[in-house]
Amino acid sequence: MPDMLVKLYDLPEKQTLVQQLAQQGIMIKRGMSGDMHRAVAFVEEHFNASWRNSCQNAFARLPSGIFLAVRDKQIIGFACYDVVVRNFFGPTGVTDACRGLGVGKALLLECLHAMRSDGYAYAIIGWAEDAQTFYQRTVGATVIPNSFPGAYRNMVALD
Numbered sequence: 001m002p003d004m005l006v007k008l009y010d011l012p013e014k015q016t017l018v019q020q021l022a023q024q025g026i027m028i029k030r031g032m033s034g035d036m037h038r039a040v041a042f043v044e045e046h047f048n049a050s051w052r053n054s055c056q057n058a059f060a061r062l063p064s065g066i067f068l069a070v071r072d073k074q075i076i077g078f079a080c081y082d083v084v085v086r087n088f089f090g091p092t093g094v095t096d097a098c099r100g101l102g103v104g105k106a107l108l109l110e111c112l113h114a115m116r117s118d119g120y121a122y123a124i125i126g127w128a129e130d131a132q133t134f135y136q137r138t139v140g141a142t143v144i145p146n147s148f149p150g151a152y153r154n155m156v157a158l159d
């Protein structure tokens with residue numbers, strides 16, 4: 001599960017995809033404090049406890065470090081940055097039923113553009129799991145050699 005590197009100075013634009021999704025009724029928005037309980041419950045239900053913790057962290061600052069995909073007032077996906085280690089993107093996830101629509105890519109692009117605005121030149125995708133091809137295709141991410149367990153090595157358990 002290596003980490004991956006992304007050049008933030010060479011990002012694809014995000015607006016076209018965000019608008020296409022909006023036309024299908026899917027809104028990509030930055031999380032607000034009033035969204036926290038719903039976002040945390042969503043991540044707990046669809047993903048895991050470790051990601052739930054990261055999601056909570058995202059709401060500990062302003063603006064939050066989380067973008068949400070919302071359809072019919074229901075969260076269908078999320079993506080965080082600067083919640084595990086500074087300069088790290090992730091975790092992120094989209095519900096099974098809503099994959100393949102461009103939601104994961106839109107959430108990724110929103111976060112990476114936000115990181116660029118925050119002054120980073122590169123972002124690190126932490127623990128890329130089975131999604132390495134997704135990150136390579138969408139934002140040209142490259143694998144950082146020998147990067148696992150890397151930043152995560154001191155967690156009590158890698159789950």
Ligand SMILES: CC(C)(COP(=O)(O)OP(=O)(O)OC[C@H]1O[C@@H](n2cnc3c(N)ncnc32)[C@H](O)[C@@H]1OP(=O)(O)O)[C@@H](O)C(=O)NCCC(=O)NCCS
Nearest residue numbers: 092093094099100101102103104105127128129131133134
């Ligand atoms: C990875 C994930 C967020 C992608 O979300 P998604 O909404 O299905 O992705 P998109 O529809 O935006 O896909 C964008 C492109 O990436 C491709 N893609 C998506 N998931 C992929 C995968 N796992 N492997 C390879 N390519 C993938 C799509 O085919 C699409 O390609 P195209 O633009 O050429 O058509 C989603 O599959 C997910 O939640 N996975 C489980 C959690 C996870 O692994 N998170 C990442 C860990 S760091």
